[in-house]
Amino acid sequence: MTPTVGRPPSRSRWSDLGRPPLNAALLRSALVWPDSLWTRLEVTESTGSTNADLVGAAREGRATAGTVLIAEEQTAGRGRLGRSWSAPPRSGLFFSVLLEPEPDVPGDHWGWLPLLAGVATASALSRAAGVDTALKWPNDLLxxxxxxxxxAGGILAERTETYDGTRAVVLGVGLNVSLRADELPVPQAGSLALAGAANLDRDPLLRAVLRSLADWYSRWADSGGDPAISGIQSAYAAGCATLGRRVRALLPGEQELTGEASALDGEGRLVVVTDDGARHPVAAADIVHLREA
Structure with missing residues (x-):
């Protein structure tokens, strides 16, 4: 028997007609097939964090490359810098995928994976939900x-190793789909519903995002992780709401920079040009948009 990486749904699929559960069988038939990037797909009713579950499963040999773990509810979802991510059950898409880049992909190109996931998710939502989604560097969906x-969403990438020492990464995506204004975790949050999306059916939205992610990952992997050749660098720049904006970058160690977000460099870092004309490549920071592009 194939071991599971989460608990199977137990409640009736008709217990909430306003927010029906995902159809795991149909998702598998649409996404898991020979030569697909996705090799296994599990839907669990509730878990603390799909990223934590999948990292643990990979280390213990219970999950292999191409595994997709989806939760109808996350009770301890995580964003960047350890921040929590919560939403009502079945109100969004909360999932993680396990990827094992080939050995010939340099480790310094792995930093593009969360940006790649942002491009894939935003482009899929534009088509499948009919709503414009912009990217805020490094991993927010606006x-x-x-x-x-x-x-309305965020992406978290965690490097790990599988049980046999193979390098791997777990990419997690959290997206608010049907949240109403009174359900938002903070007033500054949003959802596809509040943005006027034409489609809030989570099944086709999830299929579109995972297909887009597989397509962009294949381009990236086939290019040896090169962001320019794969098109990731230009696609991210085109959809990034941060570029061209005046920003405040809150850096580790309680430092900060203020200036214009002018470009992305070859490592996916945000280049901030301060008022004295100095260029500062930023690898990790909280970015505050100070004015519109």
Missing amino acids: VRVDGEERK
Whole structure:
């Protein structure tokens, strides 16, 4: 028997007609097939964090490359810098995937994977949900609600090793789909519903995102992880709401920079040009948008 990486759904699939559960069998038939990047797909009713579950399963040999773990609810979802991510059950898409880049992909190109996931998710949502989704460096998904930018999703990448020592990465995506204004975790958050999305059916949205992610990952892997050859660098720049903006970069160690976000360098770092004309490549920071592009 194939071991599972989460608990199977136990409640009736009709217990909440307003937010029906995902159809795991149909998702598998659409996404898991020979030569697909996705080799296994599991839907669990509730878990603390799909990223934590999948990292643990990979280390213990219970998950292999191409595994997709989806939760109807996350009770301890994590964002960057250890921040929590929570939402009502079945109100969004909360999933993680396990990837094992080939040995010929240099480790310094792995930093593009969360940016790649952002490009894949934003482009899929534009098509499948009919809503414009912008990218805030490094890993936030933005929508517009009443003319205001709101964070509707985020991406978290964690490097790990499998049980046999193979290098791997777990990419996690959290996306608010049907959240109403009174359900938002913070007033600055958003959702596809609040942004006026034409489609809130999570099954086709998830299929679109995973297909887009497989396509962009294949381009990246086939190019040896090169962001320019694969098109990731230009695609991210085209969809990035941060570039061209005046920003405040809150750096580790309680330091900060203020200036214009002018470019992405070859390692995926944000180049901030301060008022004295100095260029500062930023690898890790909280970015605050100070004005519109």
